[in-house]
Amino acid sequence: MTAIHTRGLTKRYPEVAALDGVTVRLDENRIHGLLGRNGAGKTTLMQLLTGQVFATSGEMQVLGGTPVENVEVLSQTVFIQESQKYPDTFRAVDVLRIAAGAYPNWDQAYADRLVEQYRLPTKRLIKKLSRGQLSAIGIVIGLASRAPLTFFDEPYLGLDAVARQMFFDDLLADYTAHPRTIVLSTHHIDEVANLLEHVVILDQGKVLLEADTDDLHDAAITVSGKATAVDAFLSGREVLDRKALGTLATATFTPRDGDELAAREAGLDLSPVSLQALFVHLTTANAASAAEATDIRRASDRAIV
């Protein structure tokens, strides 16, 4: 069943189109990665899907209904956002008490365990907490709420590597015990790559790629070897990235049937491309093509003038 379905979802601000005709379909009870560079529209998409902002145009269905002012949908949704502001006079314990009342599936015993695990000083004023401790509040709420639809927007800013690993382990363990739909937005792509079952990559407000992570393993391959051999092999193939160092070169390309065998026969080394590398290739290639299109448009404008 589909947890989230958007069609042509657009959000424009006076200066910029934060989202531009986004169409995605996210199945329920899976962990989805929402990836993109800064300003790609990830947070805006999650804000739209949780009814925090209004769409300029397009349609969205969340858990079978529109999320805007919909108690039935929003009571089953938790959105942990990196930019969440808490009243300065609040303590962490105040935020957790409100969360306990707001989410029907809240597990207090689990929340208490997480508070201890992340060493969260619950009686300290929010304004005196570190960035990592603020993130820990969000993690406790996001996990202990056990909401059928959970959004995490950069949930571990400021957390050290140990705490981040703890979060991944907790997320996976709790998800296994209590399956639900999780949408995880992050820049630490390699750290979460093994968690993700499905990925949406946004770039400049548009969907650049939407695919299952299993399919992505075959989406690109990196070959390396002598530059002349690499260039000869790449001829006629779709190249995502190419780097040269002296007489050696490395290139990532979209493979076709038989390409792996052909590369080996050409004496090239093969390695699978990581999700992060693929993300970097796709977004930089998209930025380059956008810049090229802009240059062509400017040149054309100048010619008309």
Place this chain on the structure above:
Amino acid sequence: MRIRNVVQLHTVNKLQAFGWPLIIMSLSLTLVLVIGALIVNVGGAGAREGMNQGMQYSGAIFALLGPLIGFGFTAMGQYFPLALGFGLTRREFAAGTLLVFLGNALFYAVIVTIGKVIEVATGGFGLSVRFFDVVYTGLGEWWQTLIQTFLLIFMVMLVGAAITTAFHRWGQSFLWIFWIALALLILPVVAGFLLSEDFRAFAGQVGAMGWVPWMGVILGFAVVGGGTWLALVRRAQAR
């Protein structure tokens, strides 16, 4: 409707919601009592009478009312984004917050009224001071103080919430328009006071109008503030 959650959002920190306003009020009252004791001991009966008359206009009670004025601002500025973050709807937030405004206005109006009754019964706490029995909270009967204080607190909360919501929606440009509009209203009044005898007479008549019309004015501001707030909050977005 998850109104209970919204009420909890506003009141979860009891010290902030109820403790500090009462603590600050107590400190202010203590200061007034100390001043009263000094004046009575040093100045004698004449000074006592003069102090009692002058203190009708004492703003010491704003030590309590001041933080409550800010309550409307913080409701929208700090609690609204958090409410949306917790998956509460705007409708639920508005209903719950309205209930909190009503409850707060009633709670503090009762506190002020009890204070006034004690103050009047004890002759200004035995020192002829005025803290609760002042023009802002009503110089008439106790029930008038109850109504006036309730309406005043309720009104400032609604107006504060409306201003913050408008700022939320239109940003700095709203503030510019608001302050310019306010200046355009105030300047002619000040000019009228300074330059026109007729205007001063008219203002005197307005100032001397009865308690009921004044309550009507406060209620009018509350209705405009509340209506504006409820209309704007329906389309307010997270920032």
